[in-house]
Amino acid sequence: MTETVTPPLILVRLFLGLRALLLRMAARIVPPHMTMFEHVIGVGKTMMLRSAVELKIAEQLAFGPKSPADLAEASGADADAVARLLRALACLGVFERREDGRYTNNRLAETLLPGAPMRDFLLYVASQANVAAYADLHRTVETGANAFERVHGTDLWSWFAGHPDEGRLFASAMVNLTSVDAPFIVASYPFGQIGTLCDIAGGCGPLLAEVLARNASVRGVLFDDARVLEQARAFLAERGVEERVERVAGSFFDRVPEGADAYLLKDILHNWDDARALTILGNCRRAMKPGQKLLVVEALVEPETLVAPGPLIDIHVMTVCSGGRQRSEREMGELLTRGGFRVERVIRLPSPTCVVEASAA
Secondary structure: OEEEOOOOHHHHHHHHHHHHHHHHHHHHHOOHHHHHHHHHOHHHHHHHHHHHHHOOHHHHHOOOOEOHHHHHHHHOOOHHHHHHHHHHHHHOOOOEEOOOOOEEOOOOHHHHOOOOOOHHHHHHHOOHHHHHHHHOHHHHHHHOOOHHHHHHOOOHHHHHHHOHHHHHHHHHHHHHHHHHHHHHHHHHOOHHHOOEEEEEOOOOOHHHHHHHHHOOOOEEEEEEOHHHHHHHHHHHHHOOOHHHEEEEEOOOOOOOOOOOOEEEEEOOHHHEOHHHHHHHHHHHHHHOOOOOEEEEEEEOOOOOOOOOOHHHHHHHHHHHOEOOOOOOHHHHHHHHHHOOEEEEEEEEOOOOEEEEEEEEO
């Protein structure tokens, strides 16, 4: 059974569909080579945005309009290059240029400010490690094998262990992005009926914290790597829920803590091929009693889906994760069945994110 969250959340999905339609209509009107140029220069867009963040342009403009020369002086950059960078980004709709030649932030530019959900994700995607993996995407398409592992000789998670700054950046990006979806996720499901919820590989616990903040009777178990759990302590304390969370260190490839009433997997299975995903699910099932609930929260992307960001997320996990893929509702159902679960319902949110409720068979 599939359920859809009712308005006003449904309006977000309608607007995303309308945006995709308008973009396709524009592509039919504009000369094709011009539209294709904007696609071809895509890697340049990413790196321009990264430069803007590293130069702290949005942060400087938060105090008011400034000229490119002022911005360059404050950051120690080349004035001519900064002016050209700002012009290009304004052309893309990021930043606005006033008649006097000074620039200001706009809605898109504000997403580059510290703490904004997309900022750290931008820096993570624009890292040299990711860029090198994307440069080898064609071989992934040819072979189906992960580009990141082929280029760097190790998987993404081992890379983070050897490059802790990038690991922290990735963790921060996931916290920020999850925090955007968390209120919708919590509003869509009766978490208040759960006694103890175990968040498996939940990072610093942004979704778990939102559940606990809105449901005073629920307690949590946060299960992740010991280094991640140390960072989680301050995060949970800041949100006033630390005393209600037990932090347990470990790997979901070895075991999952027993004793919870329900289990949560947020954006975990899409990082792995079916074989490793089944290992994770098998460990979950062994920790659970028959009838207990497993909540899988991630984007379900159907073969006919043509609305971003679902298909683009799929390419990202295909490129950098270990056999990663965004599964369709049917594929997710089959995977869960093989893992010892029975799908009860699928709750669709405004974004591609869904809550798949399954029970231990």
